[in-house]
Amino acid sequence: MDIHGTIKIDELKKPYFVWFEENWIHDDVLHHHQKGQLVYVESGFQYITIEEKIYLLPQNHAVWIPPNAVHKTNSHSEKIKLMIMFADISTQESFYYEVNVFSVPPVLKEMIKYAEKWSKQMTVNHNENLFLKALFNELPQFVEHSLTLHISLxxxxxxxxxxxxxxxxxxxxxxxxxxxxxxxxxxxxxxxxxxxxxxxxxxxxxxxxxxxxxxxxxxxxxxxxxxxxxxxxxxxxxxxxxxxxxxxxxxxxxxxxxxx
Structure with missing residues (x-):
């Protein structure tokens, strides 16, 4: 299922996909993707329900949502800047199959901002693939300590x-x-x-x-x-x-x- 009614994530014929919105509006509907998903809050704050737990994403924090995890966005601040990045996951490393909420360090923040130039690009791009492969490969190292920012329903x-x-x-x-x-x-x-x-x-x-x-x-x-x-x-x-x-x-x- 797609998250915005316009782009069907699982039908994209590319390993990575970047999606940036100046003022993000989500459908409040439970859904999942075959791709893993990194959600970064540049400004504002966002609540996300993942596998029946409610997580808070404050400003300058991100959440890694594993492939096929059922999730939806909840209430958020009036204005929110979100960067969302999707990735095919082939490794068996446990990190990629667990939810992680974390404060985004400066290096990762710059990488995410740099990737904005590929936002909503539907065709395969060699440079995009190389850059995002490096970003997602380093993700476990960027997450030094996950935050307990969730409550179970x-x-x-x-x-x-x-x-x-x-x-x-x-x-x-x-x-x-x-x-x-x-x-x-x-x-x-x-x-x-x-x-x-x-x-x-x-x-x-x-x-x-x-x-x-x-x-x-x-x-x-x-x-x-x-x-x-x-x-x-x-x-x-x-x-x-x-x-x-x-x-x-x-x-x-x-x-x-x-x-x-």
């Missing part, structure tokens, strides 16, 4: 209202025991099923929602770190920074450097 229908409540009220103080009434389950059963489905406890899930939402605010550049902390429900900047560091393994100030 549970399949169990009993958790639907619980998830909805957490997403709507993540910035509030939530008494997790009260959520058992929402699911019509005992609290112990709810916790067990929720952890099995999402890999997280209820309180850890709320923490992930807060941190992911905070990354969206920080990416927009409209709020300071302290304003962001209060916006997502923390009582102090110190509490936010501790929480952020425990999830991301680095500080909010370090994140801001990666998006500049």
């Amino acid at each position: 549970p399949k169990d229908k009993r958790l639907a209202k619980v998830i909805q409540h957490l997403h709507n009220h993540y910035r509030n103080e939530i008494k997790m025991e009260d959520l058992s009434d929402t699911a019509h389950l005992s609290f112990r059963t709810l916790e067990r099923i929720f952890k099995k489905e999402t890999g997280l406890t209820l309180s850890k899930y709320q923490q992930m929602l807060r941190i992911i939402k905070s990354l969206e605010y920080l990416s927009s550049g409209n709020l300071t770190i302290s304003e962001t902390a209060y916006e997502v429900g923390y009582k102090s900047v110190q509490a936010y920074t501790r929480s952020f560091q425990s999830v991301m393994q680095f500080r909010p100030t370090d994140f801001i450097k990666t998006i500049q």
